[in-house]
Amino acid sequence: MTPNKYFTLDELRSRAKTRIPKLAFDYLDGGAGNEANIHRNRSGFGNITLQPEYLRNVTERNQKITLFGHTYDAPIGISPIGLANLIWPNADKTLATMAKKRNIPYLLSAVGTSTIEEISDIAPDHTWFQLYIPGKDYICFDLIKRAKESGIKVLVLTVDIPEPSIRLRDLRNNFTLPFKMTPRIIMDIVRKPRWAISTLINGIPRFENMVPYMQEAADKQSLNAAQVLQTSARLSEDLIKQIRDSWGGTFVIKGILSPKSAQAAMRIGADGIIVSNHGGRQLDSAPSSIETLPRIVKAVEPRLTIMLDSGIRCGTDIIKAFASGASFTFSGRSFMFGIGALDEQGAEFVLDLMVNEVDKVLAQIGCKDIMELDREYIWQDG
């Protein structure tokens, strides 16, 4: 593990905050409404207690996971982050490089700041592509074609943006693209020289995957244009089936929070779902992913591979997700906090922290293999 003076995600988040302009940090850190859902994501994990168990030989421990025919070295992957390069220059490519090196999946966002082609070149066996249902069908099917031609094997359809949510921090910061260079924003950027210089060198981030389709938009960088392209209000089971059929490969639906939606995913013929509340960025009154996971598992397991994100910040959270029925986990902000705090090595450092803790906790609860975790490993009162 990289020697370092940071031991938790909270410490990395605090350091990232000092290095990223406020506008971009708030875009990363913030969520919908009063951000109650973000707090619920954390307390959901906090409310679970694990059952310590000894008198078992746990000298050999395994946390490799086989998912859709690929064996990954860790039980966590990287969630899709739109506009990642705005948060830290080159973040998309840094994350893809790390994913390949450490053999974990990296989900490139449809509204990422590098193209499908660039990222699949960097990490051909580790890139999954995340699609939003764009307003126009031809964009959707062209993106699918590009993903196929790039050799991507897993398509993830995100379904939880029927409308852009109200994110108060972004509104208060007047966050629009291209930036409106108000005196406040200029002062904000000037105070973060490393970010500013690196952004100047690497270029102002834009929605690279969407550029070919944005002739109709007034401005190729317009945040509104991208939001229109990614709004899923017209989503139906029929449309998702068409997408699934056109793709033909492994198909995952992200943003499931109820047994009913999970059963719909099964009817559609999805291979897997990601139980997710978009990191608290969509419905502020939504349940946390971890709280809703057991009832989803009950409704659809073992017919679907059930994965989870939203609120994971340490190895113990990963263990709790697996013990509650997940077969894999993802995190979005954790890896971005790492990069924001420690540049390129930060994402890998976050992975080290998590993997190390998973290993130690497995030993404490008497479990040799993360795949063996179930509700027996959760402490029950009485």
Ligand SMILES: Cc1cc2nc3c(=O)[nH]c(=O)nc-3n(C[C@H](O)[C@H](O)[C@H](O)COP(=O)(O)O)c2cc1C
């Ligand atoms: C800044 C930011 C941008 C995001 N962009 C996308 C996106 O483009 N597509 C998507 O499916 N989810 C997106 N998400 C949601 C993440 O993929 C993931 O569900 C969430 O970050 C998980 O919660 P966590 O950050 O607490 O780990 C975004 C999240 C953040 C914080």
